[in-house]
Amino acid sequence: MPEATLVEAINLALGRAMQDDPDVVVLGEDVGVNGGVFRATAGLQKRFGAERVLDTPLAELLISGLCVGMAAQGLKPVGEIQFMGFIYPCIDQLVNHASRLRNRTQGRLTCPMVLRTPHGAGIRAPEHHSESTEAMLAHIPGLRVVMPSSPERAYGLLLAAIRDPDPVVFLEPTRLYRSAKGEVEDNGEALPLDVAFVLREGRDLTLISWGAMLKETMAAADALASEGIAAEVIDLATLKPYDEDTVLGSVAKTGRCVIVHEAARTGGFGAEIAATIAERRLSSLLAPVTRVTGYDTVVPMARLEQYYMPSVERIMTAARKVCQFS
Amino acid sequence: MASRRVSQDLPVIARFEVLRRNYLAPDGSIQRPLPAFASDAKLLIALYRSMVLLRLFDRKAVALQRTGRLGTYAVSLGQEAVSVGVASAMREEDVLLPSYRDNGALLWRGVKLEEILLFWGGDERGNRFSGPIHDFPFCVPVGSQAPHAAGVAYALKLRKEPRVAVCLFGDGATSKGDVYEAMNFAGVHKLPLVFVVANNQWAISVPLRLQTACETLAQKAIAAGFAGEQVDGSDVVAMRAAAEEAIVAAREGNGPRLIEAVTYRLGDHTTSDDAARYRLAEEVQARWKEEPIARLRAYLVAQKMWGKAQEEQLAADCHEHVEAAAERYLATAPREPETMFDHLYADLPEVYAAQRRELVGERDA
Numbered sequence: 001m002p003e004a005t006l007v008e009a010i011n012l013a014l015g016r017a018m019q020d021d022p023d024v025v026v027l028g029e030d031v032g033v034n035g036g037v038f039r040a041t042a043g044l045q046k047r048f049g050a051e052r053v054l055d056t057p058l059a060e061l062l063i064s065g066l067c068v069g070m071a072a073q074g075l076k077p078v079g080e081i082q083f084m085g086f087i088y089p090c091i092d093q094l095v096n097h098a099s100r101l102r103n104r105t106q107g108r109l110t111c112p113m114v115l116r117t118p119h120g121a122g123i124r125a126p127e128h129h130s131e132s133t134e135a136m137l138a139h140i141p142g143l144r145v146v147m148p149s150s151p152e153r154a155y156g157l158l159l160a161a162i163r164d165p166d167p168v169v170f171l172e173p174t175r176l177y178r179s180a181k182g183e184v185e186d187n188g189e190a191l192p193l194d195v196a197f198v199l200r201e202g203r204d205l206t207l208i209s210w211g212a213m214l215k216e217t218m219a220a221a222d223a224l225a226s227e228g229i230a231a232e233v234i235d236l237a238t239l240k241p242y243d244e245d246t247v248l249g250s251v252a253k254t255g256r257c258v259i260v261h262e263a264a265r266t267g268g269f270g271a272e273i274a275a276t277i278a279e280r281r282l283s284s285l286l287a288p289v290t291r292v293t294g295y296d297t298v299v300p301m302a303r304l305e306q307y308y309m310p311s312v313e314r315i316m317t318a319a320r321k322v323c324q325f326s
Numbered sequence: 327m328a329s330r331r332v333s334q335d336l337p338v339i340a341r342f343e344v345l346r347r348n349y350l351a352p353d354g355s356i357q358r359p360l361p362a363f364a365s366d367a368k369l370l371i372a373l374y375r376s377m378v379l380l381r382l383f384d385r386k387a388v389a390l391q392r393t394g395r396l397g398t399y400a401v402s403l404g405q406e407a408v409s410v411g412v413a414s415a416m417r418e419e420d421v422l423l424p425s426y427r428d429n430g431a432l433l434w435r436g437v438k439l440e441e442i443l444l445f446w447g448g449d450e451r452g453n454r455f456s457g458p459i460h461d462f463p464f465c466v467p468v469g470s471q472a473p474h475a476a477g478v479a480y481a482l483k484l485r486k487e488p489r490v491a492v493c494l495f496g497d498g499a500t501s502k503g504d505v506y507e508a509m510n511f512a513g514v515h516k517l518p519l520v521f522v523v524a525n526n527q528w529a530i531s532v533p534l535r536l537q538t539a540c541e542t543l544a545q546k547a548i549a550a551g552f553a554g555e556q557v558d559g560s561d562v563v564a565m566r567a568a569a570e571e572a573i574v575a576a577r578e579g580n581g582p583r584l585i586e587a588v589t590y591r592l593g594d595h596t597t598s599d600d601a602a603r604y605r606l607a608e609e610v611q612a613r614w615k616e617e618p619i620a621r622l623r624a625y626l627v628a629q630k631m632w633g634k635a636q637e638e639q640l641a642a643d644c645h646e647h648v649e650a651a652a653e654r655y656l657a658t659a660p661r662e663p664e665t666m667f668d669h670l671y672a673d674l675p676e677v678y679a680a681q682r683r684e685l686v687g688e689r690d691a
């Protein structure tokens with residue numbers, strides 16, 4: 001199987017979706033001739049024309065609103081927001097329209113759109129380019145929030161997101177765009193949404209994460225193994241709705257859980273998972289559910305961002321503490 | 327008009343103009359030769375009937391609200407000609423993207439009165455209406471439907487369908503980036519899209535002069551690269567003519583247009599508002615002389631197309647129609663609470679299905 005980076009996998013999935021379905025339209029700032037600032041849409045305009053791969057004016061609210069209108073007409077728009085720091089003008093359209101068009105019209109109109117955006121820090125980008133505010137999006141009823149952590153899952157999940165009949169926000173871990181490589185076969189096969197992936201099985205402890213943080217989480221699991229701690233690692237992959245069964249099943253088995261996310265702690269998605277475990281699996285718990293997260297600060301610019309993002313050490317320290325708790 | 331010239335020494339490189347359209351004067355007399363459709367008495371009477379029905383319906387809706395049987399409601403009083411005139415120029419297959427005040431357009435499009443009442447009565451089934459299946463529901467976040475209209479129009483153009491999107495909003499909405507972003511995009515792609523701004527002079531309590539420093543709202547189209555036209559929005563003949571011209575042009579591939587309907591909101595903003603707090607009774611009184619229904623009636627009567635007997639018959643018909651609709655609305659049983667989960671997703675994810683069971687369990691317990 002050919003090797004691909006995560007961003008190449010995104011590109012393959014977009015090309016495949018556009019080839020399979022003439023209703024798929026890609027739009028955003030610089031997605032056409034330039035192929036997107038991260039090259040995720042490279043070559044698509046040449047293949048499918050400027051009508052289906054369309055450079056929009058510089059207007060994020062417009063991009064998301066266009067998607068709603070197109071989707072209501074039966075197209076399958078895939079909008080790109082260049083960086084997550086610029087997704088906020090879209091929130092109005094996501095909260096007030098995309099996520100509820102089906103419900104408020106009782107199924108008369110639907111909104112099968114995808115809004116893609118890079119997610120997270122770690123590429124030494126300017127400020128406003130490194131945000132990870134997925135919890136805000138995961139709070140919106142009627143939406144799906146999906147985040148791959150490998151090229152293979154980027155390909156399969158993006159295809160699933162485009163084929164899904166409801167609106168999906170697809171968050172792409174910027175830090176992994178080029179650094180993550182894997183075998184990706186462009187076979188048009190989607191992976192399931194709403195399902196968590198168990199990346200590694202273990203009896204002693206459950207580590208839960210998503211997106212780029214799985215890199216550090218897996219590294220921590222490897223290092224913990226050499227200390228005799230067998231960690232189970234779960235890639236949540238879909239945050240809205242998230243796979244409670246896999247999470248609760250794992251915690252029932254291990255009795256211990258550390259949640260790792262890059263986003264700021266307060267109101268982060270880790271709090272949601274911890275609350276669910278407390279409500280439904282308290283009796284299985286041998287230690288408090290613990291979070292390793294970004295701090296409640298603005299994501300710092302390049303010089304400090306490495307201290308903001310959870311490190312392998314921080315994850316290991318939390319894991320050891322949870323394992324030693326009695 | 328205030329001077330916009332920065333310096334007298336520099337050459338003028340572009341000039342723009344905004345035209346104003348009207349046919350019927352406030353007393354019903356003719357200002358200029360009427361458009362061809364105005365010789366069709368049946369059509370004029372249909373427009374008249376719709377406006378009368380809308381006014382009566384508004385009155386009933388307010389009465390229902392005052393007696394606690396309807397939620398907040400936005401009346402069209404004084405601006406009936408806008409959405410009725412515009413909708414009458416649309417084809418069934420065109421796509422309407424209305425604001426919350428466009429009951430008149432929905433009525434013309436075949437939405438039932440009881441469905442409109444259901445919506446304002448707080449029931450989503452009102453949005454699953456009998457109008458064209460592709461029409462959008464009322465939009466409450468002001469101006470946010472304009473980008474949808476651009477998306478719809480883009481889809482129509484992409485598929486080479488000879489259909490047109492028609493997007494209505496108020497003067498307050500033109501202050502929002504949404505509306506400009508949508509117009510700008512529509513201009514770039516020459517989309518089959520007609521924007522209609524009902525300039526009723528007020529956005530709740532904020533008068534037009536605090537909304538914009540522009541002489542007209544029509545000129546906002548100039549920045550987006552297409553024509554804007556000002557129309558007497560209390561003249562239904564002018565509204566229909568302007569909309570028809572714009573829709574035909576859009577259908578033929580000539581791109582978007584903005585119609586500024588200059589009208590006046592004679593009533594409160596909604597049933598939750600008291601306009602007496604921010605505007606003078608004299609101002610409102612003066613504007614009553616221009617209202618659209620009396621104007622068209624005066625014309626029809628002068629042309630001997632309409633008389634007292636017909637007026638009485640129409641009043642009785644409308645009354646009966648509205649009362650029957652209100653009864654059907656009031657007799658509609660509320661939905662089961664768990665239906666709030668219906669159509670949330672195409673297939674309800676299991677985690678939310680569990681919440682649905684929780685709701686049902688709580689109710690049964």
Ligand SMILES: Cc1ncc(C[n+]2csc(CCOP(=O)(O)OP(=O)(O)O)c2C)c(N)n1
Binds near residue numbers: 427467495497524526
């Ligand atoms: C985005 C947004 N902000 C505020 C409101 C509250 N609001 C409802 S109607 C209105 C005034 C709108 O005025 P205009 O656009 O002129 O339309 P009109 O009501 O006069 O028809 C406001 C501020 C809203 N619905 N949406």
